[in-house]
Amino acid sequence: MHDEQAGYSPDSALAELRRRLEAGLARARLKKTDLVARTGLSRTTVQLAFQTDGPVPSTQTVTALARALKLPMEELQALQRIAAGDGSSDRPGPGQPIGQWDPHALEVHPAGTARDGTGLPGQRLLPGxxxxxxxxxxxxxxxxxxxxxxxxxxxxxxxxxxxxxxxxxxxxxxxxxxxxxxxxxxxxxxxxxxxxxxxxxxxxxxxxxxxxxxxxxxxxxxxxxxxxxxxxxxxxxxxxxxxxxxxxxxxxxxxxxPTPGGPDxxxxxxxxxxxxxxxxxxAFDDRALAEARVKADRGDRLLADALTRAGKDGRLAQDLAGGPAILERYQTGSPAARALLEAAMDARRLGVGLHLPRAFLTDAAADYLHDTDWNQLTDDWAEKAYAELAEHVHGKHAPLSRITPRPQRRPPGPSPDSVPLPRLTGPVFRLADYLEQHGRTIRRPLCPPASFWHAAYTHLTHPDDLDNLTMAAETRYRLQWAHHLRHRAAEHGSTNALQHLAEIREEARDREDAENLYRQAVDHGSTDALWRLAVMREEAGDRESAEDLARQAVDRGSTDALWRLAVMREEAGDRESAENLARQAADHGKSFALYRLAEMREEAGDRESAEDLAQQAADRGSTNALYRLAVMREEAGDVESAKNLYWQAADRGNTGALYRLAEMREKAGDRESAKNLYRQAVDHGSTDALWRLVVMREEAGDREGAEGLARQATDHGSTNALHRLAVMREKAGERESAEGLARTAADHGNPGALYHLAVMREEAGDRESAEDLARQAADHGESFALYRLAVMREGAGDREGAENLARQAADHGSTNALYRLAVMREEAGDVESAEDLARQTADHGSTDALYHLAVMREGAGERKSAEDLARQAADHGSTDALYRLAEMREKAGEGKGAEDLYHQAANRGAGNLWVHIAHTGALAERWPNGLDPDGTPTPPWR
Missing domain, CATH: 3.40.50.300 (P-loop containing nucleotide triphosphate hydrolases)
Known part of the structure; x- marks a missing residue:
C-alpha cells in the first residue's frame, strides 16, 4: 500500500481520500448528519472533510470518520499525511489551517467519550x-x-x-x-x-x-x-x-x-x-434551553443527559464541561473518597433524597473499602476525604458538596393537612448530578454492602427515604433488611409502612393491632387508612362507626369514602342507607354517587328507582346521570323512555343528549329536524355535532359549506372534522384538496390526518407519496406513521425500504418500529438481520426486542443463541432477561450457573414491584429467608 501511495501528489492524495470517504458513506447508507452524531465531530468539520475545495482534514477527523465508516484506518491516515504535505505548509506566519485543528487541542472542554464502536476508545465528544x-x-x-x-x-x-x-x-x-x-x-x-x-x-x-x-x-x-x-x-x-x-x-x-498616583x-x-x-x-435562557431540548430529542445524548441534570437552572455548559472532570476525580480519588462517593451513588439510585447526612455516608462507607485500605485509615480519614471531594473542578462543581438546606417557611399556626417531617441534624452533602447519573448506570448490577443498610437504619429518618430503601431491599430479596427498614419507616411516620404492617396484621386476623397501626397512619395524614378503618368497622357490623370514619375521611378531603360506603350498603341490600350515604356524598360534590346507584338499580331491573336517583343526580348538577340512564333504556329497546330521558338531559344542557336525539332524527329520515338539533348541540359546544353537519353538507354537494364548517370546528379546538374531511376527499380521488386539509389539521395539532392519508396512499400503491406524507406526520410528532409504513413495506417484501423507514421512525423517537422489524425478520428466518435490529432498539433505550428474540430462540430450541441474546438484554438493563436466562440454565440442569444468574438478578433489583413479584417464587424456593447484602443466604430470622 505504501508503494501505491508513494505515487500520490498532495492534490491527488486529497482527492483519493475524499473519494474513499464518499464511497464509505454511500456503502454505509448514512448521511453526513449521521456522522456528526456517531463521531462527535462538528457539522462543519464533517462537511469540510467531504468538500472538494475544503482544507485537508486533520488526522483526528480522518481517524474518527474511518472508524465510523469501517474503512481501513491506516490507509486513510497515510493519504491524509501526503495531502497535508501540500505547499500550504510553506505559507508565511505561524499556525495551521483551521480545519486541521482538533477543538480539544484548543482547550474546548470535552463533554463525554464515545459510547459505541464508532469512535476510538476514550474518544472525546462534543454535544451539538x-x-x-x-x-x-x-x-x-x-x-x-x-x-x-x-x-x-x-x-x-x-x-x-x-x-x-x-x-x-x-x-x-x-x-x-x-x-x-x-x-x-x-x-x-x-x-x-x-x-x-x-x-x-x-x-x-x-x-x-x-x-x-x-x-x-x-x-x-x-x-x-x-x-x-x-x-x-x-x-x-x-x-x-x-x-x-x-x-x-x-x-x-x-x-x-489606577488610583491617583498609584502604579498602573x-x-x-x-x-x-x-x-x-x-x-x-x-445560564442558558429559555430560548436556548428550548433549542437544546430540540437537539436532545433528535438524538444528542450528551445534551439530553445534561438537560436531565441542569435543565432547571440552565447551567448546561458547566455541567457538560465539569462532568468528565468530576468523573476523573472519582476514578482517581483516594480509596476513602471513592467509598464515600459510591455510598452516595447507591443512596441516590435507591431513592434517598438529595440531602445526604454526613453521619450516614461515613458509616455507610466502611464496607466499600477493601480490608487493606480499611486497615490503613487514620483517625482523621473522613475529614481528609470530605475535603478532597469538596475541591471544585470546571464550573464550580465538586464531586460531593456540603450544603445548607433552606428552611421551610409555612404560614403560622397549625395545619391539619400536613405532618412535620424530621429535621436534618449535622452536616449534609449533595452528590454531583453527573456522578449520580453515572452511578445509576455502572452500579446498577450491584447490591450495596451491609454497612450501607446498617447506616441507613441507624441514621436516616425521613419516611420517604426509608420507604424507598425498604422497596429497594425487598426487590433485591434482602428480606431481613426490608423488614427492619419498614419498621423503622413506620416509627418515623411513614404512612406506607404503617398501612403495609396494618394489612399484614389484618390478614393475620389481628384486628386490634391492625386498627392501631391504621390509626397511627391516620395521625400522620393518611386518608386511605381512615377508609380502611371504615371498611373494617363496616365488615364487623359497626355501621355507625363506619359512617363516622367515612365522614372523617371526607373532612380530610377524601370524598370517595362516602360513596364507596354507599356502594357497599347497596350491594348488601340496604338501599335506604345506601341512598342516604350517596346523598351525603353528593352534598360533598360527588353527584356521581347517586348516578352510580341509579346504574345499579337499572341493572337490577328497578327502573323507577333508577330514574328517581338519576333525577336526583341531575338536580345536583349531574345531567350525565340522565343521559346514561337514557342510553341504558335505549340499549334495552325502550326507545320512547330513552327519548324522554334524552330530552330531560338536553333541557338541562347536556349536549350529548342533543347529539343523540339528532342522530335518531337523522336515522328516521328527518334531516331538517336533525340539522336543527345538531345546530343546537353546536351552540352548546359540541364539535361532534359540527362534524355531522360537515358530513351532511359534503354529502349534499355543498363542499364549500362543508369545508367552512370543518374550519369552524378547528377554531373551536377540534381538528377531527378537518381530518375526516381530508379522508373523504382522498376517497373521492381529490388528493390535492385532501393533503391541504390534512396539513391544516396537522398545523393545528392533529398529525393523524397526514398519517391516515399516508396509509391510504401506501395501500393504493403510491409509495413515494405515502412516505412523504408519513414523514410530514412524523415531523409533526406522529412517529407512528413511519413505523406503520415500515411494517407495511416489510409485509410487501420491501425489506430495504422497511428498514429505512424504521430507522427514520426510531430517529423520531419510535423504537417500536425497529422492534417490530426485528421480530418480523426473526420470523422470516433472517437471524442475523433480526439480531442487528434488536441491538439497535437496545441502543435506542429499549431491550424488549433482544428479550423477545431470546424467548423465540429458546422456543425454537436454539439455546446458545437464546442465552446470548438474553445476556445482551441483561447487559442493557433488563432484569427480566437475567431471570429468563437463569430459568434456561436451570432447565438445562446447570444448577450453579442458574444460581449465579438468580444472584445477579436479585442484586440488580426489579424495575418495579410487579416484576419482582413475578419472580419471587423462584427466589423463595432457593432462599426462603432472603439474602444477606453480600449475597449469602440469610439464616432463619423470623
Missing part, C-alpha cells in the same frame, strides 16, 4: 452547539474579518460557561475560506506570543484562550498587548481575528483604573480590551 446572544456578536466579528477588517474580541465569563466552544464554532466559516489558526503555547504562552506575533500573516485567527496567561504575565503582558495593538492597526497585515477568553475577576483587574500595571491591556469584550451569561 446551541447558539446564544453572544454568538451574534462573535458572528459579526467573524463577518468583519472575512470582509477584510481586523477584529479582536474577548469573551468574559465564569469557568466552563462555554467561552472557548463559542470561539471555536464562530471561526468555522473562516475555515471554508482557508484561514489559519495560531495557538501560541510553546515554550510558554507568553513567550510564544511575544516571539511570533510579529510574524502573524493575514487571514489568521490568533487564539488566546485563558488570556490571563498572555495579558496578565508580569513580564510580558504589556508588551503582548502592544504587539496585538500593532497587529490590529497595521493595514497591510489585515485581516486578522484575535479571539480570547477571560474570567470576570481577571477582566475586572485588567480594566480597573495594565495600562496597555486596559486600552486593548476597551470595547472588545463581551459577557457570557452563567
Amino acid at each position: 452547539y446551541v447558539p446564544r446572544e453572544h454568538d451574534q456578536v462573535l458572528a459579526e466579528a467573524v463577518r468583519d474579518a472575512a470582509a477584510g477588517r481586523s477584529r479582536m474580541l474577548v469573551l468574559v465569563g465564569s469557568s466552563s460557561t462555554g467561552k472557548t466552544r463559542a470561539c471555536w464554532e464562530a471561526v468555522q466559516p473562516l475555515a471554508e475560506q482557508g484561514w489559519r489558526l495560531w495557538h501560541p503555547f510553546d515554550p510558554t504562552r507568553a513567550e510564544a506570543a511575544l516571539e511570533d506575533l510579529a510574524r502573524v500573516a493575514p487571514q489568521t485567527v490568533v487564539w488566546l484562550n485563558e488570556a490571563q496567561h498572555y495579558l496578565g504575565d508580569p513580564g510580558a503582558g504589556e508588551r503582548i498587548a502592544a504587539a496585538l495593538h500593532t497587529l490590529l492597526t497595521t493595514p497591510e497585515r489585515a485581516p486578522v481575528l484575535v479571539l480570547g477568553t477571560l474570567w470576570p475577576d481577571y477582566a475586572k483587574e485588567y480594566t480597573a483604573l 500595571p495594565h495600562s496597555r491591556v486596559r486600552e486593548l480590551l476597551a470595547g472588545r469584550t463581551v459577557r457570557i451569561p452563567e
